[in-house]
Amino acid sequence: MTRARATRAGASSVAVPLARVVVASPIGRLTVRATARGVCAIDVGRRGPATGRGRARPAPRSATAGEARRAFRHASVAAHQLREYFAGRRRRFTVPLDLAGTAFQRRAWAAIRRVPYGATTSYARQARAAGAPRAARAVGSANGANPVPIIVPCHRIVASDGSLGGYALGLATKRRLLALESPPAR
DSSP, X not given: OOSOEEOOTTSOOEEOOSEEEEEOOTTSOEEEEEOSSSEEEEEEOSSOOOOSSOOOOOOOTTSOHHHHHHHHHHHHHHHHHHHHHHTTOOSSXXXXXXXXXXXXXXXXXXXXXXXXXXXXXXXXXXXXXXXOTTOHHHHHHHHHTOSSBTTBOGGGEEOTTSSOXXXXXXXXXXXXXXXXXXXXXX
């Protein structure tokens, strides 16, 4: 089986990760999970930063050695790119993604990825960019289901009035990520 999927009632299929790498970050411990196709999830821990450079979980028996190596490579590259991002040396992520979601969620996440580093846009503009101009609330829900925060930078989406709106990782984390991307004060 090259790509394991699990489904639950009312939810889209979810990629079963073959590898994980734990990364220390200023917003806490990040667990990057990947399949042979790309990064499928980033879990953000609330208990403080991880120690060490990362570790991997063994692949399920159904995965081939090549698939496990590709998954670990994707997770490792993402971890490296996340470290660069938090150090201020990366503005764009290039690691492959393997995102499970509805067609609408995928369009919403693709629209987010077009918002440049250091910029913000509104939920309404994101909805228009996703091809659903009257779906600002729906893109907010899609953003809340984003499995790879930071790489798909939903923290860059704000309310039309300029207020922060919501963020699945909390408004303090959203403020911190936006501040990280802001140009230094002169």
